[in-house]
Amino acid sequence: GRWCRGLWALPPRAATAAASPSPPTGGSPGSGALNPFDRRLKRKQKNWAALQAEPAKCDYLREEVGGRIADRVFDITRTFPLALDVGSGRGYIAQHLTKETVGKLVQVDIAENALKNATESEIPTVRVVADEEFLPFKEDTFDLVVSSLSLHWVNDLPKAFREIHHVLKPDGVFVGAMFGGDTLYELRCSLQLAELEREGGFSPHVSPFTAVADLGHLLSRAGFNTLTVDTDEIQVNYPGLFEVMEDLQGMGESNCSWNRKPLLHRETMLAAAAIYQEMYGNSDGSVPATFQIYYMIGWKYHESQAKPAQRGSATVSFGDLAKIEGLLKKGKK
Template sequence: MDRLGLGLQVLQTYREMKKRQKNWAAVLQDGHQYDYLRDEVGSRVADRVYDIARTFPLALDIGGGKSHIAEHLTKNVVERLFLTDISQQTLKVQRQSDIPTQRVLADEEFLPFRENTFDLVLSSLTLHWINDLPGGLRQIHQVLKPDGVFIGAMVGGETLYELRCSLQLAEMEREGGFSPHVSPYTAVTDLGNLLGQAGFTMLTVDIDDVQVYYPGIMEVMTDLQGMGESNCAWNRRSMLHRDTMLAAAAIYKGQYCMSCGPSAL
């Protein structure tokens, strides 16, 4: 197999793995208890929409999942909505909304819409899983009308720093090396440059720190799995040794949990 073919296969496997993770998380009977982060960020994105004094006839929510943004909006602001997601099971979960919504099974990396279609494009906590982020942003710019608005929120910076460090230190101690278990995230400075290169103007890039507290590392990893946010990097190790996990849990508790209190996500 040539190098290009191998690269395409790796990228396809990566997306298929993320689809399986999200499908699995969507059918959990207690899945609602893992929605707290997406609900919070979705409400913050919706607040930004209300800050704009206009009505949007047609909007697109990329990777909208369970309507985490739309449930906070009204048809007085958004008259019609297209909601896409890579996960068919996630699209089946419908929340209360008075906005006429059409759900489309689509990969965020390949938007199936014509240019100059939407007045508003929204995205919440999904762009960090796109392989080609510059290309994804260019597609968003293309499907927007010339006076359209893009409002998105993505995981970035030092998110999951505590988890990353604990796993790396534990693997170094017990196994003499480490492999990636937490996906890399885009820095805010890079994001501004990427938006500009994609054709966006009048940019505003803000940083919101959302603090989520946990009593230990296992609770962090359980919630990430329930969110469908487990790592799916092509070069990750699928399993961690038991001794390594115990060491990581001890490091997490000792370094980041104050008096057995939780640490920030």
């Protein structure tokens, strides 16, 4: 539509990204130290998941977290004429938002099939295939940026946060959610123990996740202020390890680390399933899978925002405050 013509950034930095939804990641497993994830493979996995006969069957986690992001947006008592959803997938946040809160929405994802199969929303929406690390929009464009459960696959998270900060208007807000470090610890431990037992060593089968202690620091370095970071856990029960892995594949959440092991032996998988059941199994025979979620809210600076008072500007000393407290205690008696 006409309203999105002025969004696009002209610098080469973003123009390249707009042309190529999956920019170079170093190209080979040898570059994994700086680029731990194969972004082309992640795009392929997400595209495959979006084309399944019932893509919504494995969307329960994304829909739940999308709803919790929308709740945080509703808690901010203002309207947002133009919003951006980074790593939108099939629109898990948009379906919970209302046109009274968000006027227009741009959805960005690396997987074109996810965008083509997006759920309908009452908000006027434009869908753009682009990478989260290379947002092809002008500076100071959006009143609100949201992102749910996609940034844990980004190779350069500090750069992704800087890109989000760049496209936000001053006094704009970013509301996001990421998987945290304890996500799928049951699966990770079971696979590692089974490999040690059967093969004498183990490879990473679950993606590395950001620690919550680092998250606030990364957002602050990207330029965000008035930060809020909190954590939550969602536990889902499955019949067994194989069902956990099947649903992860259906979510497009299969591992795409360069150093992943291409195949797991059948005996190792059966051993891992038995260890999972033995160590973590519920009394009804099911097994739990824990998903730790980090929620973050950060604002782009604007001079109208409240500022902390200058050092030394206090008009009451701590000594006087102590006296007041003593008088209050006497008054209560």
